[in-house]
Amino acid sequence: MSQELYANLAIFVLSLLVGFEVMSKIPSTLQTPMMSGANAIHGVVVVGAFAIAAEANNWFLYVLVFFAALFAAINVAGGYTVTDRMLGMFDRKPGDKKEADK
Template identity: 50%
Template sequence: MEETLNFIYQYREAIFIIILSIFLGIEVISHVPAMLHTPLMSGANAIHGVVIIGSIIVLGHAHDILSLSLGFLAVILGTLNVVGGFVVTDRMLEMFNKKNKKK
C-alpha cells in the first residue's frame, strides 16, 4: 500500500499529464464528422510518431555496435511513422481542399 502511494507521489506530474491528456484526447475529437475519420486517424497516427524522440535519445547515447545498429533502425522506423503519416494525411486532405477552392 505504502509502495503504491509512494509510486503515485513520485510520478505525480506524469500521472497528472496522463489523466488530463486522456480527457483532452476524448474532448478534442468527439465531434468529428464521419468523413474525416480516416484523415484524423492518419493524423493521430503521425502524432504518435513522437516516439522517435525516444529513439533519438537512445541512439544519441549508444556506444556498442549492437545498440548503435538497433538505435539506427529505431530512428528510421520512427521517421517513417512521422513523415509517412503526415504526408499520407496531407494527400488525403488535399482532396478535400481542392473542391473547396472550386466552389
C-alpha cells in the same frame, strides 16, 4: 513514488482526458484523415529515438538506435505527407461535400 514519476503520471491522465474531450463527433469523411493525422502525431516517438542515441555505446545498442530512428522517421514523414494529401482532396472541390461522402 518519485516526484518526477508522479508528475508524469498526472500529465498522462490529464492528456488522456484532453484526448477524449477534443474528439467530438466528426463527419465520416474525416474519419480516415483523422486516423492518419493521429497516426502522424504518435510519430513523436522519433524524439525517443534521439534520446536513446545518447546512451548507446555498443553494437547491439547502435542497431537498436538505427531501427528506432528508421521506424519513427517512416511514421513521421509518411504520416504527415499522406494526411496532407488526403486533406488536399477537400481543397479541390470546396462546398461539394456530398460527393466526397461516398
